[in-house]
Amino acid sequence: MSKVPPDILAEIKAAAKEEWPDDRDMQEHYVESETEGYLAIAETDFGVAIAVKDEILEWADDYSSLWEERASFVADEVAAYAELQEQPEGVPAEILADLKRKAAAEHDWYSSQRDEVQGGIAHFLYVRDTRAxxxxxxxxxxxxxxxxxxxxxxxxxxxxxxxxxxxxxxxxxxxxxxxxxxxxxxxxxxxxxxxxxxxxxxxxxxxxxxxxxxxxxxxxxxxxxxxxxxxxxxx
Structure with missing residues (x-):
């Protein structure tokens, strides 16, 4: 079980007091959600996305200053990268490669690339089935x-x-x-x-x-x- 480093915990507590100076309950809620967010990232199984772990974590830092929001971002990016490695049934390899290439040229985040590719796959299958x-x-x-x-x-x-x-x-x-x-x-x-x-x-x-x-x-x-x-x- 990972633990929140003392310096990170101190930053979270300081942010909680600054955000909710007169509300003890909200301070505790803030600290709890932020520590859970930090631990979620620390315990993330990157799987096939391990090769791009540093890139995803850098994007997460730019995405939000909140650990809770970063954790959600990281989880989505890891899942998106894994989905991009899949070969959907019925889609020729060259078609999929072209869709991925175009998506990567237009988007940085893997979640955006995944959405673009999935839209392209849906269109390809619709055209194929309609013509048939x-x-x-x-x-x-x-x-x-x-x-x-x-x-x-x-x-x-x-x-x-x-x-x-x-x-x-x-x-x-x-x-x-x-x-x-x-x-x-x-x-x-x-x-x-x-x-x-x-x-x-x-x-x-x-x-x-x-x-x-x-x-x-x-x-x-x-x-x-x-x-x-x-x-x-x-x-």
């Missing part, structure tokens, strides 16, 4: 959406022909599909073959402030037909 699911049925989805989109009609549209001749009210039209591509919204009425599966499934109809996720809805319809009605489609 949508790829075999994308032509069907596009055709089904086209049928639905062509069934729009507005009887308030005033139709005028050449020379301004009025030709009657109402008109059918192809409702535009809005897709998200490279973080930007695009409206389309035709040609979807240049979209990746993960972009295609973002296709939706915008009705003012409302949206109808038409492609995701069609995927759910196909899933329902396969599960409940025995529909057989190539996968």
């Amino acid at each position: 699911k949508i790829g075999p049925i994308r032509d069907l989805l596009v055709r089904m959406e086209g049928i639905i989109g062509d069934e729009c009609y507005n009887d308030n549209i005033q139709n005028y022909g050449s020379w301004g001749v009025w030709e009657g009210e109402g008109r059918s039209f192809r409702y535009p599909v809005t897709v998200l591509r490279n973080g930007e919204s695009e409206k389309r009425r035709s040609r979807f073959d240049d979209l990746q599966a993960e972009e295609l499934v973002t296709g939706h109809y915008k009705f003012g402030a409302n949206e109808l996720s038409i492609y995701r809805a069609l995927v759910k319809v196909i899933d329902m037909l396969e599960a409940e009605y025995g529909l057989k489609l190539p996968r």
